[in-house]
Amino acid sequence: MLACKGAPARILDVGAGEGVVSLRLAKANPDAVVVGIDYAMMQVRAANRLKKKEQVLNCSFQQGNAMALPFSEAAFDMVVSVNSIKHWPDPARGLSEIRRVLRSGGQAFISEADRSVSPEALLAFSEHYRAWYIWGALMRWCLRNVVFGKSYTAEELKTIAIRAGFSDTITQAAPGPFFLLVLTK
Ligand SMILES: C[S@@+](CC[C@H](N)C(=O)[O-])C[C@H]1O[C@@H](n2cnc3c(N)ncnc32)[C@H](O)[C@@H]1O
Known part of the structure; x- marks a missing residue:
């Protein structure tokens, strides 16, 4: 699981769903503050139930749209998004929002099913x-x-990320038929 260099880290999970990834990140980075956002209130409720069950204190969940992230510029050191971007109406806009809320030098890890x-x-x-x-x-x-x-192919998503303003993009294979895009601001 991803661990952030330097503390305290501020980590955002976009399209957090039921919160599994956010909670794992929070447990792996106990000094970090993790925020999971999801468009669907039903998912936010499920994530909050899991957080309570697992008693994780450094993680919170809120409703929000990847198209207009409810955070100020450079609010996070790291952003992750797992299997969510294919659902976004405008992925370039979502990635440009992720870039906006990342601090300079911060990284985004975007994982998706490989078309x-x-x-x-x-x-x-x-x-x-x-x-x-x-x-x-x-x-x-x-x-x-x-x-x-x-979904997208890794190349398609990389092109979209460049359009969104990321010039430093690396594609990595992920377990199974998925890929991981690492974007640095
Ligand atoms: C397949 S689930 C993945 C959940 C989680 N990341 C995981 O891997 O377990 C996709 C999630 O993206 C959320 N989503 C879709 N469009 C979104 C948007 N525009 N903004 C925020 N979340 C969105 C959905 O509500 C759903 O919970």
Whole structure:
């Protein structure tokens, strides 16, 4: 799990969902302050329930839109976003908002499903996460056409990040059919 150099670190998780990544980051960086934001209030409530259950004090959740982050310029040392950007109506705008709230030299870690995933890798992924209550062919169709099909390739997202003002972009492979984009301000 990512650990921040220098303390105290201010970390933002955009599209935090049920808070799993934010809470792991908070536990891995006990001196940091982690904020998770999500567009859906239902997710914010679920994240707050998990935070309470896991008794993590250095993490908070709030409702917010990646298109207009409710924070001032340079408010964070690090920003993460996991499997959320494919849902944003304007990813360039979201990445430019992330750049705005990052301090100079700060890094953003953007992870997403790889639209260029091979049929073999997708099959292996769907077999690994097979759920007894979903018909296998339906699950593969959804993964191919909805989850991965509506996502980006690493190259596409890198181009969008450059459009958003990031000149320093590195693409890394992530576990499974996902990629990680590391953007430095
Ligand atoms: C697939 S979930 C990923 C959740 C979490 N990052 C994880 O990996 O477990 C995507 C999340 O992005 C959120 N989301 C979608 N559009 C958003 C936006 N414009 N601003 C903030 N959050 C957004 C959704 O509400 C959802 O909770």
